[in-house]
Ligand code: ADP
């Protein structure tokens with residue numbers, strides 16, 4: 001291990017074209033105009049863009065960059081980049097001038113024909129364009145390909161439809177800002193000019209040894225193990241969680257942190273997670289769109305740094321059956337640009353009433369659009385987690401903590417809340433509203449949407465997924481609730497009375513969404529059903545929620561998605577799902593057919609030979625015979641399932657109705673995959689370890 005000291009202050013944001021660097025390098029008046037666009041929106045003139053582009057390019061080239069890219073997030077869920085170099089046509093003396101124009105900075109035209117568009121952009125109209133998201137700073141990416149200037153962008157079709165995850169997120173941030181401003185204005189905050197959604201995502205991941213990884217086609221092709229018997233030891237000892245970080249992992253985390261700090265990502269906490277070989281990293285929260293970009297950088301860096309350390313990083317939600325999977329806790333709050341966190345109970349009576357109204361609006365939003373929120377956290381891998389007793393159930397509910405729940409109950413029952421569970425004080429200044437201890441939230445790890453003091457923690461999100469969708473949805477549904485509340489309150493004659501009535505009305509109507517108990521329990525599933533809360537079990541079932549009348553109304557009202565955009569997204573979900581399961585099925589066929597079954601047959605033969613030679617000398621060979629029979633029977637079973645999977649998979653991939661196909665993969669193909677896995681995992685427990693064709697769970701998880 002190297003002894004060199006890391007000076008965090010020196011390396012932090014070293015590879016980012018920060019506003020501070022802009023200020024240094026831009027003429028004062030240009031910088032002022034750029035800053036204004038960053039803060040208030042609008043467009044940069046082409047003249048100014050030229051100046052910014054030159055300054056950005058000079059800085060990048062000084063730092064070794066040869067290329068630039070518009071960095072964007074297509075609907076594949078990962079980021080995309082197409083590198084162009086700064087070089088231009090050399091002059092007569094073969095002098096190379098590196099150039100980068102304002103036009104190139106602001107707008108790019110990647111050949112976008114192979115990105116999913118869900119029918120929005122016919123393939124012959126390949127062009128989409130990328131547009132600079134001026135609020136997310138450009139940065140340098142240093143990889144094997146050299147140094148590249150990355151410009152965070154949104155990605156749209158020529159007719160303006162969003163083809164990415166960034167565009168709707170930015171639209172939703174604007175929507176929630178506009179509506180939230182109406183709320184804070186009602187409470188006398190005239191100084192705020194915008195409300196910012198802040199996000200802090202906690203990212204879980206697994207690390208495995210590279211050599212072992214490379215022996216597992218399932219990890220290579222699908223990011224998760226498709227076969228594997230449980231190791232003798234799992235996570236039952238609970239000795240990994242927050243345990244001492246092993247040397248090799250520690251070195252990895254150190255490099256990862258440094259790399260992230262250089263990129264301006266505030267990697268803050270790191271610890272071991274519940275499962276063996278599982279870890280977590282959390283940055284400090286920041287503006288939603290930057291948090292989304294940074295989370296993508298975190299995921300990329302996790303993978304890249306792992307390679308340098310002879311490991312591979314698994315971001316899949318369920319790399320191993322039987323042990324905890326990985327998720328992402330999406331911490332979310334709303335704050336005004338003059339320093340008020342709308343989710344903080346606050347110190348003054350106005351702030352406390354405002355807090356209760358905000359809370360009531362959020363409960364209403366989450367109850368009304370529980371289906372959309374659940375949808376926003378779905379991806380193929382997350383289907384293995386949600387509802388599987390390790391992550392929140394697939395049912396959306398809100399955890400408020402004992403005291404806040406009591407306040408809500410009183411407000412609903414009597415319209416007043418004057419008794420309060422012991423604790424601090426939330427002074428509302430009016431007798432009909434309660435006093436509330438400020439930090440009264442206990443932790444409930446089983447809740448999908450928990451209030452944690454001054455923010456909500458949305459815990460359903462999958463580890464491999466972009467956090468753009470969950471935050472777009474959160475912003476959108478809360479914008480709607482704020483809008484409806486403001487519509488009423490702005491017209492009220494007696495504001496105090498009206499607020500009070502509205503809080504009571506919302507809480508009464510939507511209290512069914514509150515649940516403080518054990519979200520993993522079967523009783524909750526039954527109780528949620530009684531309450532009429534949706535329990536959407538899979539990604540494909542969740543997809544339909546995007547295009548209900550309710551959803552279209554919501555998203556169109558705030559200009560976040562058009563109906564066509566929603567329809568395209570639904571289609572892409574089916575497509576993604578079908579393709580992913582298809583790859584998994586084919587990988588299983590490959591592994592079973594070329595590796596597992598042949599290995600078992602070898603073992604069969606070994607046993608058969610042993611039995612024959614023992615019996616030839618008059619030994620009954622009972623144990624050998626018994627084992628041989630068991631192995632042979634399981635091989636039969638595996639072979640049958642393999643043939644069935646081949647048949648079903650062919651049937652599935654020939655289907656042309658994309659939605660029906662996705663459902664077929666979910667309901668039929670996955671079942672046959674299980675049928676194949678079961679005998680194979682049993683065989684793993686019987687067959688000579690030396691013959692087993694790839695590393696086992698024990699090898700993968702306990703020897704990193
Ligand atoms: P834990 O949930 O593990 O106890 P914390 O609550 O300290 O950890 O923080 C988890 C994440 O929430 C971090 O990324 C943190 O920066 C973020 N966070 C803290 N406060 C807020 C807030 N007001 N809004 C959004 N995110 C926040």
Ligand code: MG
Nearest residue numbers: 202329331457
């Ligand atoms: Mg947390």
